[in-house]
Amino acid sequence: MHAINLHAKPLSLAERLADLAVDALIDEADLSPKPALVDRRGNGAHTDLHLGLMHASALALWPAFKEMAEAAQTTGEVGLPLREAIGRIGREGEQAMLTTTNGVNTHRGAIWALGLLVTAAALQPKSTVALCAARLALLDDRYAPKPLSHGAQVAQRYGARGAREEAQLGFPSVLQRGLPQLKRSRQNGHGEQNARLDALLAIMTELADTCVLYRAGEPGLHAMQSGAQAVLDAGGSASLSGRRRLHELDQQLIALNASPGGAADLLAATLLLDRIERDGIVQGAF
Numbered sequence: 001m002h003a004i005n006l007h008a009k010p011l012s013l014a015e016r017l018a019d020l021a022v023d024a025l026i027d028e029a030d031l032s033p034k035p036a037l038v039d040r041r042g043n044g045a046h047t048d049l050h051l052g053l054m055h056a057s058a059l060a061l062w063p064a065f066k067e068m069a070e071a072a073q074t075t076g077e078v079g080l081p082l083r084e085a086i087g088r089i090g091r092e093g094e095q096a097m098l099t100t101t102n103g104v105n106t107h108r109g110a111i112w113a114l115g116l117l118v119t120a121a122a123l124q125p126k127s128t129v130a131l132c133a134a135r136l137a138l139l140d141d142r143y144a145p146k147p148l149s150h151g152a153q154v155a156q157r158y159g160a161r162g163a164r165e166e167a168q169l170g171f172p173s174v175l176q177r178g179l180p181q182l183k184r185s186r187q188n189g190h191g192e193q194n195a196r197l198d199a200l201l202a203i204m205t206e207l208a209d210t211c212v213l214y215r216a217g218e219p220g221l222h223a224m225q226s227g228a229q230a231v232l233d234a235g236g237s238a239s240l241s242g243r244r245r246l247h248e249l250d251q252q253l254i255a256l257n258a259s260p261g262g263a264a265d266l267l268a269a270t271l272l273l274d275r276i277e278r279d280g281i282v283q284g285a286f
């Protein structure tokens with residue numbers, strides 16, 4: 001008879017990072033009440049998305065995040081070989097997502113943002129993780145197809161460069177808005193869920209979200225940014241008047257069909273960096 005081995009093999013760095021990325025996506029999806037987004041209450045402004053699909057999509061992305069981190073460990077430095085390796089893995093991840101969701105785009109922006117951050121974290125950079133991710137995002141992947149995506153259409157119409165620019169600038173919405181607000185609201189004793197909602201709102205106050213621009217144009221973007229600011233000014237999601245403003249914002253964005261999917265991805269990026277630092281995976285992560 002064989003003894004049962006109760007000592008599980010320790011997770012590799014790549015596996016731990018993939019776990020954290022998937023956890024961040026699931027935490028983002030579950031967070032409620034998010035304005036016009038899929039959450040525990042319902043589908044927000046979406047007809048083709050629901051919470052189960054968001055969870056399934058997040059889980060389907062685990063192998064892609066792990067492979068990106070492994071590619072970083074193998075190549076060991078920021079450069080075109082690593083950029084093109086994660087581009088290929090990212091496209092395979094998109095296919096896995098589309099297979100899981102029957103063709104619905106749940107996490108395209110998240111594969112991009114969290115993929116870059118996971119890759120950067122696996123390099124254990126001497127600079128910050130976000131800066132290292134930005135250096136990767138600035139490299140041109142020669143094999144990337146150039147589809148007329150919603151983001152590309154919005155760039156033509158409004159000049160907003162969306163997810164690409166956010167990454168190339170080193171994730172300012174995460175570092176200057178999401179993370180500071182998350183910490184402030186925690187310090188003020190607002191509770192974890194309210195702190196995360198406040199972080200999402202802080203991201204929404206300034207983001208040129210191409211998802212909102214595509215669906216609802218500049219009036220939609222203005223409603224998102226000013227409405228999010230109004231919730232924070234009223235005391236944030238932990239206060240009664242903040243909650244009232246949040247409810248109004250939810251109704252207003254749903255009426256405009258304006259879903260802040262880009263802001264949701266950047267909240268997941270915020271939660272990921274927060275966990276990377278708190279778990280001590282990279283010292284001085286940001």
Ligand SMILES: CC(C)(COP(=O)(O)OP(=O)(O)OC[C@H]1O[C@@H](n2cnc3c(N)ncnc32)[C@H](O[C@H]2O[C@H](COP(=O)(O)OP(=O)(O)OP(=O)(O)O)[C@@H](O)[C@H]2O)[C@@H]1O)[C@@H](O)C(=O)NCCC(=O)NCCS
Nearest residue numbers: 087090106107108109115149150151162163166210261262
């Ligand atoms: C470089 C890419 C990011 C491509 O970018 P591009 O702008 O050309 O393309 P899109 O695919 O349209 O947009 C990217 C998604 O990024 C999110 N996003 C939007 N604004 C921002 C922002 N300012 N900063 C950061 N992130 C942002 C957003 O994702 C969320 O929304 C998705 C739903 O959007 P959409 O498809 O428009 O869907 P709906 O309106 O709901 O559609 P209908 O129902 O109307 O049909 C959802 O997925 C959220 O994630 C944008 O959509 C990059 O994608 C790329 O090059 N990929 C190739 C492979 C690769 O290199 N991978 C990376 C390896 S690390």
Ligand SMILES: Nc1ncnc2[nH]cnc12
Nearest residue numbers: 029037038106261264265
């Ligand atoms: N919770 C969410 N609802 C709708 N679109 C999203 N894209 C990323 N997260 C989302």
